[in-house]
């Protein structure tokens with residue numbers, strides 16, 4: 001038995017294995033590129049180290065690729081068969097991994113919560129829980145679990161900035177923007193490498209309509225983040241959003257071409273960020289050329305994935321936006337089979353939220369805007385289980401507004417745009433769209449007022 005950098009017991013005969021695991025956790029939390037190599041090095045030191053096996057499994061799961069499942073199931077079976085004397089914490093990590101591989105994200109989260117109740121300084125459990133609470137859209141759980149561990153941490157605990165950054169993000173998703181910014185800025189001050197903390201502050205700026213400030217906050221170059229993994233694309237995505245809502249479309253397209261799509265590789269294409277980005281541009285009336293092609297092509301290879309509803313939704317969006325409706329429908333059929341056969345959280349969410357959402361996107365892209373409205377309107381405030389952030393799910397609100405306008409459902413559009421300008425009062429395009437709908441409804445005084453609001457915004461802002 002040896003202790004990790006925060007004093008937690010690890011069952012192994014090798015102190016070097018523990019040192020490699022510490023490096024793996026630090027790199028994983030900093031969104032570096034060496035976590036897998038460090039876990040591999042730990043396993044080379046001690047192949048029987050169960051925590052190292054779990055970390056390896058976690059990192060494979062983060063690839064979100066069904067190709068890893070056979071290998072993972074085999075590892076889990078071998079670990080179960082081997083038995084052995086492990087700690088309660090390691091047993092819980094094993095059970096979290098097992099649940100996650102089954103798509104049972106709720107039980108995976110519960111296992112990590114049990115870890116954190118007893119060992120609140122288990123940074124890996126905290127981060128994984130944070131990620132999966134995010135992908136299940138449970139903002140209050142996100143906040144409660146970080147807050148519940150927070151008391152055991154302070155500046156002297158290695159990795160403290162990550163806890164501050166996670167708390168910042170959770171507070172932001174719960175609407176506590178001032179506190180979120182305070183925690184996020186403190187995290188970045190403590191660790192300027194902390195991409196999640198940088199990103200948490202950007203979310204606050206997004207939700208508060210501080211678009212110029214946000215673009216400056218995220219002014220990191222490719223050189224600055226040369227040693228960061230693919231998550232940097234999501235942070236650049238946020239920078240691009242600031243340009244979109246400020247109606248700086250040339251700059252937004254440059255972010256797409258230079259920072260987002262340049263990270264595509266033969267094995268990995270970041271469909272979620274890129275599809276959401278292109279769709280927002282199109283809704284704003286920007287010609288995106290042939291930029292859907294590669295995304296749709298890649299999405300067609302992922303239609304049977306069903307690893308995260310959030311991912312599946314964006315694969316469907318890319319297919320429908322490219323006009324590949326047959327493939328999108330095939331994906332929905334595959335979702336239906338997956339949902340019918342499974343009892344996991346993924347399966348239930350797929351049935352209740354993902355399938356109707358995808359039907360709505362197909363209708364919208366196919367020009368049946370009335371149908372898109374009929375599906376999206378009743379569920380517009382119930383989309384959280386699809387996962388992602390408030391900013392990410394805002395795409396579906398934008399699609400509904402556009403569908404309502406195009407379908408001529410003017411009272412619905414007025415309602416949605418009234419809500420939008422209340423949420424984003426600094427958004428010039430929102431006020432302009434609101435003014436147009438009011439004018440079409442004959443409410444000329446209110447329309448003039450809305451147009452004046454658009455004009456008086458010195459800096460163009462939220463969509």
Ligand SMILES: [Fe+2]
Nearest residue numbers: 199203234389
């Ligand atoms: Fe984000």
